[in-house]
Amino acid sequence: MKPEKTLQWSVFQNNESQVVQLKGELTRATLCPLWEQRASFLHTNANQALYWDLAQLARIDSAGFAFLTELLNHYGKQTKNSLIHVPEVIKTLAELYGLNDWIKQYISNKNQDVINA
Template identity: 40%
Template sequence: MKKNNLNWALEKNSDKMTLRIMGALSRDTLLPFLQQRDELLSSAELVGQQLVWELSEVNRIDSAGFALLSDFINELEKQVSSQKIHNAPIQLEILADLFGLSDWLKPFLQ
């Protein structure tokens, strides 16, 4: 996988859904993810589920990637029972600090 690619997969387990994001969450890679936003946010499979954002394979995140991820998390709060972010890259926490959103992000981090 190239560093400038962004891939994702939605995986279902018996007790949770995992959204695995791989690659760069940056302004250069977000368009395909953004284009599937409505499909992802309206997925009936997510309703009432625990959602895990698996970010162990994210190799870069910039302010645009942070904004989109934050938007997804905020929108999905209305549908899922809970959300957790696993293996958040340090850039995610740095950007949250920069934008004054550390307190908002903290409950999602694991």
């Protein structure tokens, strides 16, 4: 029996930033719960940066990548929005889809520590 493929997320925040840690697989089969629940845990304001921590992301497929780009685009209109601990597969997918230059604006150059709640 194969292990269940899941996506889990945790949210940490303070006055200056909010970090969403993604853990597991961001795929067509796992992204719907995050999409449906995003409004319940993503409450940012213009003064609060939003970081997507991908350190524990085990797998991402093209649907997961499309979903991630939609999140970046959507929340990027509201607040500072960055990816941290970006796996190489994200950069590879961005290059494959001609989004290499676009995604660079969202990749943080800092090794951002996760905020303890």
